[in-house]
Amino acid sequence: MAKSNFHKGLEGKNRWYTETAFLFFLPLLLNAQTIKTVAVLDFNATGLSVLEVQTLNQYFISQVSSTGDVAVLERTEIDSRITGSEYEGEASSCYNPDCALEIGRVIDVSEIILGAVVQEGDEFRISITNLSIADGQTVFSRDIIYRGLTDGLITEIQILAWEAMGRAPPEELMAERITGAVTADRSKSKVGAMIRSAMIPGYGQLYSGKKRWAGIWLGAETVAAGLIAMSYNNYLIAYDDYNKHQKLYNDALDPDVVSEHKENALASLSEVESANDQVKLATQLAAAVWLGNIAHAYLVGPGRAGAATSSISITPLVFSEGSNYNYGFKVTIGLD
Amino acid sequence: MVFLSCEVPTGDFENPLDWENLYKKGVEVPALVFVPDEVTVSVGDSVELRIIALEVNNVRGVSVTVKYDTTRLELKSVKAGDFLRGGNDPLFVYEKNSQSMTLDIHTVCLGPDSLSYSGTGSVAKIVFSVLAEGLSTVTIAGKSECVDPSDEPIQLETFGSAYINVE
Numbered sequence: 001m002a003k004s005n006f007h008k009g010l011e012g013k014n015r016w017y018t019e020t021a022f023l024f025f026l027p028l029l030l031n032a033q034t035i036k037t038v039a040v041l042d043f044n045a046t047g048l049s050v051l052e053v054q055t056l057n058q059y060f061i062s063q064v065s066s067t068g069d070v071a072v073l074e075r076t077e078i079d080s081r082i083t084g085s086e087y088e089g090e091a092s093s094c095y096n097p098d099c100a101l102e103i104g105r106v107i108d109v110s111e112i113i114l115g116a117v118v119q120e121g122d123e124f125r126i127s128i129t130n131l132s133i134a135d136g137q138t139v140f141s142r143d144i145i146y147r148g149l150t151d152g153l154i155t156e157i158q159i160l161a162w163e164a165m166g167r168a169p170p171e172e173l174m175a176e177r178i179t180g181a182v183t184a185d186r187s188k189s190k191v192g193a194m195i196r197s198a199m200i201p202g203y204g205q206l207y208s209g210k211k212r213w214a215g216i217w218l219g220a221e222t223v224a225a226g227l228i229a230m231s232y233n234n235y236l237i238a239y240d241d242y243n244k245h246q247k248l249y250n251d252a253l254d255p256d257v258v259s260e261h262k263e264n265a266l267a268s269l270s271e272v273e274s275a276n277d278q279v280k281l282a283t284q285l286a287a288a289v290w291l292g293n294i295a296h297a298y299l300v301g302p303g304r305a306g307a308a309t310s311s312i313s314i315t316p317l318v319f320s321e322g323s324n325y326n327y328g329f330k331v332t333i334g335l336d
Numbered sequence: 337m338v339f340l341s342c343e344v345p346t347g348d349f350e351n352p353l354d355w356e357n358l359y360k361k362g363v364e365v366p367a368l369v370f371v372p373d374e375v376t377v378s379v380g381d382s383v384e385l386r387i388i389a390l391e392v393n394n395v396r397g398v399s400v401t402v403k404y405d406t407t408r409l410e411l412k413s414v415k416a417g418d419f420l421r422g423g424n425d426p427l428f429v430y431e432k433n434s435q436s437m438t439l440d441i442h443t444v445c446l447g448p449d450s451l452s453y454s455g456t457g458s459v460a461k462i463v464f465s466v467l468a469e470g471l472s473t474v475t476i477a478g479k480s481e482c483v484d485p486s487d488e489p490i491q492l493e494t495f496g497s498a499y500i501n502v503e
Contacts, residue, residue, distance in 0.1 A: 235342050242345060253371065253388060254456045255353045262349055269347050276342045283341075 036110035038064060038165075039073040041103070044095040047119030056117060056157050060128075063161030064113070070165060073109055081107040097131055097138070097209035104133040111139060113164055123147050126156065129209065129302075130164045138208055140164045141302035148181035156182060193301030197294045204297030213300065217293040224286035231282045235275035242268035350374070352496075353388065353456070362494075365391035368400060368459070368476050369496030376501040379466055382412060385474060385498050387441070387460045389419055389482060392492075394452045396485045397444035398459050401477035406437045408472045409464040409500070419457025420445035428460070438477070452485050464500075472500040 040061045045053035065072045073081075078091050085106050087099070094100055095114060104112035111130055118125040123145060130140040140163065146156050155176045162169040197204030202218035205211075245265035252258040350357065352373040363369065367390040377383055387400055398420070404411075416428035420443055430441045441460050445451055466472070476495040483489055 232342070239345070246345075246348060249349065249351055249354075252351065253353060253386065253458055255355050255358070255390070258351050258353045259355060262351075262354060265347065265349070269345065273344055276344050280341050 035069050035071050037071045037073055037108070038111045038113065039078055039104060039107055039109045040064060040113045041094055041100060041115075042092045044114075044116040045118070046116075048117060053117060056154070057115075059154050060113075060115065060157050060161045063158040064165055067162055067165040067167045073107065078103075078107055096211070097129065098211060100129075101131055101133060101136050104131065109133060115160075124153055126153075126160065128160045128164050131209075137300065138302040140166065141208075144182050146181055148178050151176075152178040152181045190298045190301030194294055194298040197297035198290075201290060201293040204294070205300065208297070208301050210300055213296065217289070217296070220289045221286060221293065224282060224289050227282035228279060228286060231275060231278035235272065235279055238268060238271035238275045242272050244268075353390065358390075363390070363496070364493035366393065366482070366490065366492055367391070367494035367496065368398075368480055368482075368492060369494065370474065370476070370498035371458075372498065373496060374499050374501070376503060377466055378503055379469055381466050381502075383409075383464045383466060383500055385462050385464070386417065386458045387462070387476065388456065388496075389459050390456050390494075392456075392482050392490060393454045394484045395420070395454065395482045395490060396452045396487070397442070397483045398481075399483075400441045400459065400480040402439040402441070402462065402474060403437060403477055404439070404464070404474045405472055406434050408466070408468045408470065408502070409474070410467055411439060412463040412465050413461075414439065414441065414463075415461045416443055417458030417460050419459050420453055422447060422451065422453070430460075450485050466500065466502050469502045472502060474498045474500065 040057065043053050043057050043060075048056075061072055064070060075091075082088050082091060082103060087094075087103050087106055090099065091103060094103055095116065097114070100112050100114045111132055113128065113130045115129070116125075116127040124147070125143065125145050127143045128140070129138060131137070132139050142160060142163065144156065144160070146153050155173065155178070158173055159169045159177065162173070193204035193208045195204070196207045197217070200218075201221035202214035202216070205214035205217060242265060245261055245268050249258060249261035249265050252261050350372075352358070352361075352369060352371050358365075369388050369390055371386045371388050375383055387402070389395065389398060411432055414430045416426055420426040422445060424446045426443045426445045428441075428443045430439060432439050439462070443459060445453060464474075475497045478495050480492070480495060481489045482492060
């Protein structure tokens, strides 16, 4: 049945209303997609009461919410989302990056923040870490020591909230800061992670909260060190044999006996050379692991969001030229 | 530590009785040679040289005349080697002549008339004390000889020398 002019007119108006509404709400829709969701876990506290810690936690969360373009997941929503999962009930006792990342994935947030507050006399040590769920990288990490009144402590907590979200704290908040109250700012940095890994393989990764990687690098270096020790032991045994046969050769007074000992000494000499090659190879392997560990510590060390840490991979390489082996790395940086 | 490498010996195969060294030095057998044939010492040190009968055949006795510089080396002792020692110690005598700067050694194996020895072995062991710096040469004279049970001399192709470098 053909539509009446009235119906046609209504359809036209509906279409206009729909299109207009769409255009009106489009910016809001787009804006909604750029708001990131953040979860803040309970602070790990020592020396403070439960109420004090909860208060500091709430001050922190409140400031995070104020930084803009951020939707902070309510605690009840966190608990609701992890109900039924293996992390049920753990949101209040998760104080390390590994479990925080797992919880963050379960509750489907962009970033997750964990913190710690330790009171020792009149000194407060505050540690805040912000982790990106997408790539597991540390977006922000800072440790400070505060000495002063409680009001000043709350101000520092609030300032850290802004910094954790990558924003400059508002001037009025900074104005409330008590000068000299923060006596040590042990900011974690990529360079700090790199230096620590240079001293002890895996230490930089541990410093950055990457316990698994810390274990991997330390284990790999331990294996390499073990290979060096084993190869060196083989070298010592072969050298000992060579010395024995060399002495027998030097002392022999019959040409045929001299020849026999010479043959044995040459065989031992060959074993010494082979063992020495093994020592060199094991040492190069240990050096490659050490250097890789340092580079990795820098790459996964604490850094700002948007830094080139999300698509970088390191692949160890082994080149062989005849009986010689060389080690190197291939570093791939994603530009997307 | 990055490029740790251990010491690898180069091998010291300078035994004068090494066939390869003998060929290099032009030693032909049978021969009377010194072991060692080169040594480096300091003034006041003692040097022990063995006189070796090299690849000899059917030897009953050996007479060796050793020439050396008595102003640079002092003879300390002379002892019999094991080459002619069978069940009994060999007869072994020696005489030092300072004027001619020589040492004469005579040794014969004791036993049945037909007893003799073949192969390679030490005839005598001589110990010198070093008196002066520089190079000292100890030489087995060409008149040295090995004899068979019939007291017939055995043709020797090489008479060795030892070089003592005193630093």
